[in-house]
Each structure stands twice: as structure tokens, then as C-alpha cells.
Amino acid sequence: MPVSSSYRPDPRFMALGPEFSDPVEPADFPKTLLRRRNDRAAATVGLEALTDAEWVAHFGRFEPLPGNQPRPLAMRYHGHQFRSYNPDLGDGRGFLFAQLREAGADRLLDLATKGSGQTPWSRQGDGRLTLKGGMREILAAGMLEALGVPTSRAFSLIETGEQLARNDEPSPTRSSVLVRLSHSHIRFGTFQRQAYLDRADNVGVLVDHCIDAYFPELAGAADRPVALLEAVVARTARLVSRWMAAGFVHGVLNSDNMVVTGESFDYGPWRFLPRNDPNFTAAYFDHSGLYSFGRQPEAAFWNLQQLAGCLTLVAEHEALIAALNGFGVAYRDELRRSMLMRLGLRGRDADADVDLVNAAFRALQAGGDRLRWEPFFFDWFCGDERRALAGPRGDLYADEGFADFRRLLADFEPHRPERLEHDMFAGPEPEEMLIDEVEALWSAIDADDDWGPLNAKLDRIETARQAWDLG
Template sequence: MPVSPDYRPEPHVQELGAEFFDPVEAADFPMALLRFRNDRAARTVGLETLTDAEWTAHFGRFEPLPGNLPQPLAMRYHGHQFQVYNPDLGDGRGFTFAQMREAGAGRLLELGTKGSGQTPWSRQADGRLTLKGGVREVLAAAMLEALGVPTSRALSLIETGEQLYRGDEPSPTRSSVLVRLSHSHIRFGTFQRQAFFQRKDQLERLVDHVIAYYYPELAGAQDRPAALLGAVAARAARLTARWMTAGFVHGVLNTDNMNITGESFDYGPYRFLPHNDPNLTAAYFDSAGLYSFGRQPQSVFWNLQQLAGCLAQVGGEDALVEALNSFGPAYRRELAGALLNRLGLARGEEAAEVAFANALFRAIAEGGDRLRWEPFFFDWFCGDEARALGSPRGDIYAGETFAGFRELLSGFEPERPERLADPYFAGPEPQELLYDEIEAIWAPIAERDDWSAFHAKLAGIDIARRAYDLS
């Protein structure tokens, strides 16, 4: 196997012990046809040199990577699903396949799967992933990365040759297996499971493990559970703010869908805003709008409360409350910073940032259905008013609705304005990923196995990523 010198295997998850996972076998798929490989992501862990045959062997047949986990591990966890506790969860169609160090940064990363077969936690489900579901996840991860959102990266998508029956898709439909590259798949629900069984010893083990491998700067903290909660809250605040500025609706913000490193992952039902709509939901079954766009900060805080409740078994109450309450101020700071980052503007005084953020949201809201979410940020990138007024939406921006926004904008300096020289910004429209476009990308795949629109979209998103170059 021609791995590069940047491949540094470090499987540590098994150190947690048998209470946290179940060794499993991947499904024996009738076919393994490579549909997507992310060499840019693979390069960060030294796997870009794999041939397609080797790639398929590891990420379609799940032959172990050298020096890594000898067998996949299905993680055990509980969780609140739509705020109802469920103790019958766990990796039901996925597993942790490998862990390795990131080239350069040195972070511990891991490969996790979706659609890799049944596990002890499948609950009579087939453990599979539809090909359409895999396509949607690849697109979501690419778009979120381009917009500066901390996200898992889709590493591989392989079609597996089975016929699946799903109520929300025309059946039978094609099957696939996805591999994603993430910082960690340890979830809030991982803590919830140990708290449910009142295993203080295992909670302490889990806290120690997470600090050792993901928050080593907390090693000397006096109250380690509270320090960890504060750090997780800070990461969650940044993630939530980035979702909001990307106009992204996760759809299923259950506690088992939030991890401790502040990365977004597991894109089942999701939406990107067509225009400002706080009530937009992504899941057709979210009839109450619990996880609507505008309620995402509230939902994340609720999930942090559940994590705090788990840590209360091993940490001090006052310190945990203080750590939990840090989320609100952190979110407000992160939201202002994320808005400026998306607009290519340098940070300013806190009061000026708050006033600007308020004016921005008011202006977008008053723009109504005429003003699409993503084009607004594209038009005003680096604060170039002339460019915005010359855009197809210039008449909206020239009106009284945007007067306050334009005035406050003049108080901020562009950051790296040379980015506007990229040809991407010479076009009239940005890359978007709205629902109808995803359906249009899928239709030729389903009808005639035509992947050209899928690959063209990924290429377009990558052009946008490099043009924005968001931090």
C-alpha cells in the first residue's frame, strides 16, 4: 500500500474500553463502484497516494489500514431525539474505521462510515445508505466547507449494488457507503449513555480521554468536567454562528448528532436558505419546527444543558453552570465575527459589530423573497458597494431598506480585498445549493447514470471555496 510519509496512524479510541463500543464487521456488498474520492481531504492524512483499487478495498470492502484499527468499532451512545430521550441508540449503520494524525496541524482525526452494514445498534434496520443520501452528504459537506463552517469532510462514496426500499424515496433505490473524515465522532450522547447508567468511573474516563486527545490545553484544569464543558460550549457557539451565516438548516439537531469537537456532521435532511426565513425546517417530520433555522441556537444550548447534566455526576455544579452560561455571550461574539468573515471584513469594536449585525439581519429580512441569502453575501464581499449596486440585486440595495446597512458598512475595512480579483467574483451569481438544484443533480444519476452535473457542481463549489478563502 503506497501511503505517503504523512500517514501517521494513531488508533486511540479502543483505550476507552469495551463499555464504549462493539467490534463489528462491514457488510459484504455485491459491488464496490467508486463514485467519489476526495484527494484533497485524503492528502491531509497521507492517503491520497492510494490507487483506486486500494481505495475501494479500504473504503468499500473495509480492509484495515496499516497500523490502524484491526476491526471497525460501532460506538455506543444514547441521545435525545427531538428532545425525547432514547436509550436504544448507537452506531446503527456506521462505525469508526481508523484514526490518524493530520498532516501539519497534528490533530487526531478519524474515519467514520455511513451505510456500512448492520451493527448491534441497527434495531432491525438494514444498516444501509441510499446512493441519493450519499450524494446529498457529499454536496453538503463541500458547500459548508466552502462557506467557512467547521464540518466533517466526505472522503469517499462507493456504490454498493443493492436495492433499498425507503418510504421517502422512490423504491427500490440504489445503495452506497460513505466514509467521512472528522476530528471526532464522540457525541454528547456518548456522555449521556454513561450518565444514564450512573457510571461515574466511565464518565471520568471519558472526560480524561477527550481532554487528552482533543483538548490537551485543559490538562491542568482544576475542575476538568467544567473546563471541558466550557471548551465544548465555545466550539458549539462557533459552529452555530457559522451555520447561521451560511444560511444552513441542519434539520436533526439531536444530542447524538452533536460532537465534542464542534464539527457539523451527518447530513440527512438539511436545507440551505433560499432567502431569509427563520421558520424554515429541513426535516419533513419536524412539524413543530423544533429545529427550524431561527431556533438552532436555542436547540444547541438545550443540547449543551443535557451534556452539563451528565457532567454534573463528576463535576462541580457552580462551575458547570458558569461554563454552560458562557454559550450565550460566546455565540453573540462568534455571530458578529462570522458575519464579518463571510463578508470579507476586518473585526471592529464590539458595539459597532453588534449594530452592524442587527442592521444586516434587518435589511435581509426586509428584502423578503426578492433577496436570496447566498447572493447577498456574494454581492457585498469585501464591502465593495459599487460592485453590490451593480449586481442583479442592485435596486434592492440602493433602496431605503439598506440605507442603515450601507452607512454602518462604511465603518469596516475590507480584509484581504485582493480576493475580489478572483474570476469567481466577476460573475453575476454565486454557487448555491438549494433543494431544487440537488434534485436536479440527482435526476440524471437516477435516470441514466449521468454524474456530470454532480461533478460539475463539486468543481463549482471548490472554485467558490478557493475564491472566498474563509478562515
Template sequence: MIAHLKGMPVSPDYRPEPHVQELGAEFFDPVAPADFPMTLLRFRNDRAAASVGLEALSDEEWTAHFGRFRPLPDNLPQPLAMRYHGHQFRVYNPELGDGRGFTFAQMREDQGGRLLDLGTKGSGQTPWSRGGDGRLTLKGGVREVLATAMLEALGVPSSRSFSLIETGEQLMRGDEPSPTRSSVLVRLSHSNIRFGTFQRQAYFQKGEQVGQLVDHVIAYYYPELAGAGDRGAALMAAVVARAARLTARWMTAGFVHGVLNTDNMNITGESFDYGPYRFLPYNDPNFTAAYFDTAGLYAFGRQPESVFWNLQQLGGCLTLVSPSEPLIEALNGFGPIYRRELAGALLNRLGLLRGEEEAEVAFANATFRAIAEGGQALRWEPFFFDWFCGDEVRAMGGSRASLYEGEAFAEFRRLLKGFAPDRPERLANAYFAEPEPQELLYDEIEAIWAGIAERDDWSALHAKLAAIEAARTAWGLG
């Protein structure tokens, strides 16, 4: 049933619950959104909107809330730009904060009841813009819409692109042909509290505020830790586990984040803020996504190391409220948890049921050796497509069968027999009768953007999103 709340049509699943303001003025700055010359709706995520009871909004109402930022009923009365610091390529920067975004609203998810944030990118200048214009290019918005759709389909914890609105300004950028078109993006995510949120308070030696932040995070994101004796260490262990799971999912998705700074990691273990990301064309541990990452600090194969380094920085902040020993113990859990999560993520991607831990790890190692043996001839995504649900007959009868004849693949195929398929009926989906799987490689993204930039032709984007959605349904990855 649809009701009207203060003039806005919402479903009973709309449960506004703004809590971020409880942290107090030390953590944010109230800001005003930019007054854009135009608000042209380009993308709305109705599936995500339905999860928070906002799917009944008309396009006009949608644009008013997510382009003009009229407050949602019983929610934050004014947007809040969050304050944080961070290590950027391992150099500490105390001048950060939400420079072109803000937290706009918070609400409960209909399934599971998680507290979710609606946050923005490109919504205008804030006290933390550092001379920037506070805007987002339309190309950047399109790239993020594609990234989040693909990651969700691949079972990677991620923010969801909720809305993309073109805003009618001409922006100058050094890494895009300029002037280029502008947009404002709205994300739906579990939390906008970053490692850098803790770092800012620790930088100023504000132990009381670090403790307050720990209590807030536990209350709204980790309520199962409410009774913990050492709340800082308990939170550290929980964040380590979430980060290990996220990293494992990135690695099996062949995803390269590009800028794994501490301000780009949040405390709930979701990836977000997609700038120079890439998906691997083929296995390459040295593959980087950012042209400015000349040292390969955030290369594909170094992502687990980078995440662990970031967790160490968070642990250092928590020494203001907890003894070092349990924090170190929690940090040392990352490696074992990551290895288990990597094996589980790999089995999930291949559509196989879990097994004994030792057998899982051996199979995971054999799988990555086999992918490496395939070299540049074996693209990342087609491997998982061919071997989904462990169907050897299908894989060896396909166009890439010759790539699977090597010695490393012999070991992979031998160990594969020790795992049962998980929901093999998924193979009956028409998606698996296609000759090639859905990928999201750089050249395709550029081609999609070229149609928009040159002819204002959005058909390729909509077709790609529909194809990714079909793949998500077929994979059924959790």
C-alpha cells in the same frame, strides 16, 4: 516521498494513531462490515486524503479499504460501532448507537496535527441497528458529498466526505422512490464522540466512565486543558465555545441542519451526519429542513436555542464528575460567546476585518435586519456575493441594486463604512465576475440526483463539486 507500509503506498504524512479502543469495551462493539455485491467508486476526496497521507492509494486499493474495509496499516484491526444514547426531538432514546456505521481508523492530520477519525455510514448492520438494514441510499450519499463540500467552502466546521462507493443493492425506503440504489460513505472528521456518548454513561449512573470519557477527550482533543483543576467544567466551557462558533457559522451560511438531536452533536464542534439538511433560499427564521419537523423545533431561527438545550443535557451528564456551579457558569457563557461569534462569522462571510465588539454587534444586527427587509426577493447567498469585501460600487451596480435601496439597507450601508475589507484582492478572482454565486438549493440537488438516477449521468455532480471548489478558493474563508 512515497513509501510502502505493509504493501500499501503512503506518504510520510500518514500517521496512524488509533486511540478510541483505549476507552474500553463499555464504549463500543467490534463489528464486521457488510459484504457488498459490488463496490464501484463514485467519489474520492484526494484533497482530504492528502491531509492524512492517503492520496497515493490507487482506486483499487482505495476501494479495498473504503468499500471492503480492509484495515489500514497500523490502525484499528477491526471496525468499532460506538455506543451512545440521545434526545431525539427532545425525547430521550436509550436504544441508539452506531446502527449503520462504525469508526474505521484514526490518524493525525498533516497540518496542525489534529487527531482525525475515518467513520462510515451505510457499512452494514451492528448491534445498534434496531431492525434497520444498516445501509445508506446512494442519493443520501450524494447529498452528503454536496453538503460537506459547500459547508467547507463557506467556512463552516464540518466533517468531510472522504469516499462514496456504490454497493449494488436495492433498498426500500419510505422517503425515496424505491427500490433505490445503495452506497457506503466514509467521513473524515475530528471526533465521533457525541454528546450522546456522555449521556449513555450518565443514564446508567456510571460516574467513573464519565470521568474516563472526560480524560480521554481532554487528552486527545483538548490537550490545552490537561492542567485544569476541574476538568469537567473546563471541558464544558471549551465545548460551549466550539458549539457557539459552529452555530454562528451555520447561521451566516444560511444552513439548516434539520435534526439537531443530542446524538448529532459532537464534542469538537463540527457538524456531521447530513440527513434532511437545507440551505436557505432566502431569509426565513421558520424554515425547516425535515418534513417530519412539523412543530418547527429545529427551524433555522431556533438553531441557537436547540444547540443550547443540547449543551444543557451534556452539562447534566458532567454533574457526575463536577460541581453544578461551574458547569452552569460555563453554560451561561453560550449567549455572549454566540453573539461575538455571530458577528465575527458575518464579517468573515462579507470579507471584512474585525473591529470593536460593540460596533460589530451593531453591524450584525443591522445586516440581519437588512436581509429580512429583502424578503423572498433577496436570496441568501447572492447578498453575501454582492457585498463581498464591502464593495458598495459593485453591489449597487449589479442586478439586485434595487433591493438595496430600502431604509434598513441605508443603515447597513452606513455601518458598513466602519469596517475595512479583508484581502480585497480576492475580488479579482474570476468567480466574482460571474453574474450569480454558487448556491446549493433543494431543486438543484434534486436535478443532480435525477441525472444519476435516470441516466447514470454523474457529470452534473462533478461539475457542481468543481464549481464549489472554485468558490471555496475565491472566498478563502477561514
């Protein structure tokens, strides 16, 4: 197969052995129709030169990549689901397919699946993914990447020709298999399983694996479990702050849906905020609002507490508590940076930055039903007041509810204001990702097999990523 010199296989997880995963066989799908291949992501791991037929062979039929895992591995984990412990989890419709090094950055990356067939952990599930679910993950990951959120990337989507029955959407519906590229699939729940089984030895193995594979800078730490927790706390604070600045609601922040490297992944009932609303929920079954927009920092911290509880098998309680207590400060600092990033501004000092961020949230609230989340950041990018006031929401911004924000903004300098020269900023509206558009994109596919609107949307998201250039 034609791989580039940047293809560097490094299958490390399988060396952990049978306590952590089960070898499985992928489903034998009746069809393998390539619907989306992410060549930009593929280039980062040396796979961009694959022909479509080779792509389908590896990411639809899961023939092993050269020098990589000989068989897929369904990863074992437990987790709290809406704060109820579930010891019957694990990869029930996915597996770890390959691990490789990222070109340039040298990070270890995973290629893992969703909808690839039944495993020992499928319980009563069919191991499949709806085509709509695959489409939604592509949209979520693409939009989050454009907005500067650490996220998995949707690598491949292949339609598989089966008709699936689902209780929460019209059935039968079309099926797919998704491959995602992510920094790690070591979940908080991966540690929870070993702690539940009282396997302190395996908790220690996981600590060493995570440090060696993902946090090599911690190799010489005197207390490796505590150092790992401190790093995971910092990564998680950064992730949640980026969600909040993006107006993103994950929807299901169970402990098996959070990974140690601090990336967002596994998108189910996600939403982007239409307007500022801390009580906004993404999942129709989240009746108590446990994972609402405004409670996401709380949910993340609760999950970190569960991870810390696992590490008590191999570290002192007091040191772990001290590491956990760093989350609040880390989150506030990261939220300040994330909001300034979204506004395209250079920071001044901590107090001034916090005052502006608080004023921005108040301004979003003052806008009420007239102000959508994403246009606020679009209009005020790089602090250009003249542009904001001349735009379609200029009369709203002239109101008293925005006076404090405008006053404080005047003391800030733009960060890389040349970005405003991008054609995207010449238009009146930003690229958004609201639920009505998502449904319309699916309707075109479902009714007419028309992929044009989705592909056009993904092209616009890529344009937005380049325009924002948030890194």
C-alpha cells in the same frame, strides 16, 4: 500499500474498551463502484497515493489500514431525539474505521462510515445508505467547508449494488457506503449513555479521553470536567454561528448529532436557506419547528445542558452552570465574527460590529422574496458598494430598506480585498446549494447514471472555496 510519510495511525478510541463500542464486521456488498474520492482530504492524512483498487479495498471492503484498528468499532451512545430520550441508540449503520493524525496541524482525525452494514445497534434497520443520501452528504459537507463552517469532510463514496426500500423516497433505490473524515465522533450522547447507566467512572474516563485526544491544552486544568464543558460550549457557539452566517439548517439537532469538538456532521434532511426565514425547517417531520433555522442556537444550548447534566456525576453543579452560562455571550461574539467573515470585513469594535450585523439581518429581511440569502453576501463581499449597486440586485439595494446597512457599512474596512480579484466575483451570481438543484443533480444520476453534473457542481464548490478563502 503506498502511504506517504504524513500517514500516522493513532487508533486511540479502541483502548477505551467494551463499555464504549462493539467490534463489528462490515457488510459484504455485491458491488463496489467508486463514485467519489476526496484526494484533497486524503492528502491531509497521507492516503492520497492509494490506487483506486486499494481505495476500494479499504473504503468499500474495509480491509484495515496499516497500524490502525484491526476491526471496525460500532460506537455506543444514547441521545435525545426531538427532546425524547432514547436509550436504544448507537452506531446502527456505521462504525469507526480508523484514527490518524492530520498532517501539519497534528489533530487526531477519525475515518468513520455511514451505510456500512448492520451492527448490534441497528434495531430494525438494514444498516445501509441510499446513494442519494451519500450524494447529499458530499454536497452538504463541501458547501459548508467552502463557507467556512467547521464540518466533517466526505472522504469516499462507493456504490454498493443493492436495491433499498425506503418509506420517504421512491423505492427501490440505489445503495452506497460513505466514509467521512472528521475531528471526532464523541457525541454528547456518548456521555449520556454512561450517565444513564450511572457510571461516573466512565464519565470520568470520557472526560480524560476527550482532553487527551482533542483538548490537550486543558491537560493541566484544575477541574477537568468543567474545563472540558467550557471548551465544548465555545466550540459549539462557533459552530452554530457559522451555520447561521451560512444560512444552513441542519434539520435534526438531536444530542446524538452533536460532537464535543464542535463540527457539523451526519447530514440528513439539511437545507440552505433560499431567503431569510427564521421559521424555515429542513425536516418534513419537524412539525413544531423545533430545529428551524432561527431556533438552532436554542437547540444547541439545550443539548449542551444535557451534556452538563452528565458531567454532574463528576463535577460541582455550580461550576457547570457557570460554564453553560457562557454560551450566550460566546454565541453573540461568534455570530458577530462569522457575519463579518462572510461579508469580508475587518471588525471595528464590539458595538459597531453588532450594529452592522443587526443591520445586515434587517437588510436580508427587507429584501423579501427578491433577495436570496447567498447572493447578499456575494454582492456585498468586502463592502464594495459600487459592485453591489452595479450588479443584478442593485435596484433593490438602493431601496430605503438597505439605507441603514449601507450607512453603517461605510465605516468598515475590507479584509483581504484582493480576494475580489478571483474570477468568481466577476460573475453575476454566487455558487448556491438550493434544493431544486440538489434534486436535479440526483435525477441525472438516477435516470441516466450521469455523474457529470454532480462532478461539475463539486468543481464549482471547490472554486468557490478558493475564492472565499474563509479558512
